[in-house]
């Protein structure tokens with residue numbers, strides 16, 4: 001049976017893992033963190049359940065939608081029914097795009113990580129293992145982790161890290177020089193925007209609105225996204241409480257990556273009150289997540305890159321090649337895995 005090592009157990013890596021497993025490969029995923037999902041991330045704290053990364057999955061192709069609604073379906077799958085409205089730099093709020101709002105916004109009562117956790121069931125995943133370089137040997141790929149261990153004998157290597165991290169890994173690796181240079185050159189233009197997620201729990205619940213979330217349409221407001229997390233499901237918050245999630249735009253996020261939690265939370269809570277023209281009490285719960293690689297600002301050509309690496313039994317997938325959306329990351333993982341499988 002051919003074996004494949006997949007670096008990263010985010011949505012792209014998990015989707016690819018099932019394509020390989022379906023084709024009879026022995027699959028091992030290596031994940032630096034303690035859990036699966038990558039940027040599809042949920043926290044459960046003090047009675048609140050909140051998605052501090054991606055907010056929901058959009059309908060993708062029929063194939064990726066079927067993964068969510070059929071193959072990996074769980075009973076707590078929900079469609080967020082209320083629409084997303086828009087606001088501009090001046091704080092004017094108005095109804096959003098009808099066509100986009102007609103699409104499903106899929107999530108789970110118990111948090112978005114329900115999906116990656118379900119997909120991870122039965123897969124072999126080496127958690128808390130940060131791969132720092134790889135080596136191409138006659139017998140296959142050997143991986144080295146940050147704790148000094150190595151893992152050898154993989155016929156194929158499948159890398160799903162955000163492109164700047166993938167480039168760093170390749171730079172540190174022992175790969176034939178011309179190929180290494182080619183990969184580095186092709187990954188270099190990729191860039192990601194940082195993003196601060198500010199999470200605010202309230203009691204009582206903030207005022208109910210005709211929308212579930214607001215998105216900044218002209219990119220002129222420091223807040224890029226504001227969501228009423230308790231609209232996803234009542235289980236998300238303690239009784240009579242509510243939760244707002246503000247995702248800050250690239251400029252604010254870059255400028256405040258090192259600002260203290262207290263200062264960021266205070267500033268953002270004031271901005272929210274101003275935008276909503278609503279007097280909000282002091283939050284009873286706060287959290288902050290600083291994403292350094294949140295959403296791709298500049299994508300790169302994955303087809304051109306993989307055309308060079310596939311003959312070496314090496315492939316790259318993830319949102320750097322297709323754009324920052326969960327369904328796109330999954331679809332890309334599946335497509336590239338199938339390319340690797342079909343060339344054998």
Ligand SMILES: Cc1cc2nc3c(=O)[nH]c(=O)nc-3n(C[C@H](O)[C@H](O)[C@H](O)COP(=O)(O)OP(=O)(O)OC[C@H]3O[C@@H](n4cnc5c(N)ncnc54)[C@H](O)[C@@H]3O)c2cc1C
Nearest residue numbers: 008010011012032038039054055056131318319324325326
């Ligand atoms: C705040 C925020 C909001 C978003 N909102 C939405 C949304 O509402 N809808 C939507 O569709 N998309 C949204 N996105 C985008 C979406 O989350 C991503 O496009 C998608 O999760 C990318 O999946 P991926 O598998 O390509 O990468 P990742 O999820 O980043 O997975 C890569 C994995 O690799 C692991 N890893 C990294 N380095 C190493 C290493 N050296 N060794 C081992 N493992 C490693 C990481 O821990 C991670 O688990 C959002 C993203 C953010 C950050």
